[in-house]
Amino acid sequence: MGPMAHRVTLIPGDGIGPELAEATCRVLDATGIGFEWETVQAGEAVIAEYGTPLPDNVLDSIRRTKVALKGPITTPVGAGFRSVNVALRQALGLYANLRPARSMKGLVTRYEDVDLVIVRENTEDLYAGIEHMVGPDAAESIKIITRAASERIARFAFEYAVANDRHRVTAVHKANIMKLSDGLFLESCRTVAAGYEGRIEFDDRIVDNMCMQLVQKPELYDVLVLPNLYGDIISDLCAGLVGGLGVAPGANIGTDAAVFEPVHGSAPKYAGMDKANPTALILSAALMLRHLGHPDHAKRVETAVRDVIAEGRTVTYDLGGTTGTAGFADAIIARLAA
Numbered sequence: 001m002g003p004m005a006h007r008v009t010l011i012p013g014d015g016i017g018p019e020l021a022e023a024t025c026r027v028l029d030a031t032g033i034g035f036e037w038e039t040v041q042a043g044e045a046v047i048a049e050y051g052t053p054l055p056d057n058v059l060d061s062i063r064r065t066k067v068a069l070k071g072p073i074t075t076p077v078g079a080g081f082r083s084v085n086v087a088l089r090q091a092l093g094l095y096a097n098l099r100p101a102r103s104m105k106g107l108v109t110r111y112e113d114v115d116l117v118i119v120r121e122n123t124e125d126l127y128a129g130i131e132h133m134v135g136p137d138a139a140e141s142i143k144i145i146t147r148a149a150s151e152r153i154a155r156f157a158f159e160y161a162v163a164n165d166r167h168r169v170t171a172v173h174k175a176n177i178m179k180l181s182d183g184l185f186l187e188s189c190r191t192v193a194a195g196y197e198g199r200i201e202f203d204d205r206i207v208d209n210m211c212m213q214l215v216q217k218p219e220l221y222d223v224l225v226l227p228n229l230y231g232d233i234i235s236d237l238c239a240g241l242v243g244g245l246g247v248a249p250g251a252n253i254g255t256d257a258a259v260f261e262p263v264h265g266s267a268p269k270y271a272g273m274d275k276a277n278p279t280a281l282i283l284s285a286a287l288m289l290r291h292l293g294h295p296d297h298a299k300r301v302e303t304a305v306r307d308v309i310a311e312g313r314t315v316t317y318d319l320g321g322t323t324g325t326a327g328f329a330d331a332i333i334a335r336l337a338a
C-alpha cells in the first residue's frame with residue numbers, strides 16, 4: 001500500500017455482515033484509492049472470548065483510524081447485552097446519523113422520484129438508556145432532550161444542506177404533546193435555522209402528520225432533522241419508500257470519528273448463504289468515500305450500483321434476481337472498470 005492509503009477500521013459484524021463486508025471491500029479496492037483495513041471483531045461471535053460484544057480494541061482502533069466501515073451486529077432482545085450499535089455511537093460521540101433515501105431505477109416501488117436525507121440525533125432522547133422499574137408492575141423510560149445536542153444536530157443538518165446543494169430542512173417533532181422535551185428540540189432547530197435564513201428554507205412537521213405526508217407525497221421533502229426515536233422509525237419508513245432495507249445506507253458521524261453502516265440488521269436466516277444484498281453496505285462505503293474526501297470516486301461507485309440495479313440482470317433475490325452477494329459485487333466491479 002502506498003503512503004496515501006487510508007487506514008480504515010473494518011468491523012464485519014454478525015450474520016450476513018462478513019460476506020457483505022468482503023463484497024464491499026472488493027468494490028472499494030477496485031476504486032484504486034488504496035485502503036489498509038484494520039479488521040476487528042465485535043458482536044455475538046466475540047462474547048465467549050471477551051465477555052462483551054464490544055471489546056476495547058474495537059473502540060481503540062476507531063479512535064486511532066477515526067473512520068470505520070461496519071457490518072450489522074445482532075442485538076439479543078430483552079435481557080442480555082446492551083446494543084453494540086448504541087454503545088458505539090455513545091462511546092465515540094457519533095451524534096449525527098445520516099440516512100439518505102433516494103429512488104433507483106429498476107426497483108419496484110410506489111414512487112419514482114424520492115430524494116430524502118434523514119438526519120437523526122444519535123445520542124439522547126429515549127435511547128439514552130435510562131430505564132427503571134417502579135415496583136413490579138410499572139416501568140419508566142426517561143426521554144432526555146438537551147439544547148446543546150438539539151442545536152448541534154440542527155447545525156449538522158443545515159451544514160449538510162449547504163454542502164450538498166439542498167434547499168430545505170424540515171424539523172420533525174411532537175411538540176404539541178411533549179411541550180418541554182420536543183418543544184426544546186423545535187426551539188433549538190428554529191434558533192439554528194435563523195442563521196441560514198435566505199440560504200436554506202426551514203419548516204417543521206408533527207411526526208404523525210409527517211408519516212402521512214411521506215407515504216402520500218414524499219417528493220415534496222428534502223432534508224429531515226429528527227430526535228433519536230422518530231429518526232429511527234422515519235428512516236426505516238423512508239428506506240421502504242425507495243426499495244427496502246437491502247438498499248438503505250447510513251453513516252454515524254461525530255466530531256472525532258465516523259462509522260459507516262447499513263440501516264439493515266444481521267438477517268441471521270441468510271447468514272453464510274451468499275444471498276444477501278450488498279448494496280446498503282456498498283452505498284454506506286460510498287458515503288465514507290465522500291467523508292474521506294473522494295466525492296468523484298463516491299459518485300462512480302454509486303453510479304455503478306445504480307446501473308447494475310437498473311439493468312436488473314445480476315441482482316440479489318430481494319430485487320427479483322438470482323445472483324448471489326459475491327456475483328452482485330463482481331457486476332459492480334466490472335462497471336467500475338468499464
Ligand code: NAD
Pocket residue numbers: 016071072073074075076085245246261262263264265266267268269275276277278280318
Ligand atoms: P434485519 O434488517 O436483519 O432483517 C429483516 C429482513 O430484511 C431480513 O429477514 C431480510 O428479509 C431483509 N434484509 C435485511 N438486510 C438485507 C440484505 N442486505 N439483503 C437482503 N435482504 C435483507 O432486521 P431484524 O431481523 O429485525 O434484525 C436482526 C438482528 O439485527 C437483530 O439482532 C437486530 O438487533 C440487529 N440489527 C442490527 C443493526 C445494526 O447493526 N446497525 C440494525 C438493525 C438490526
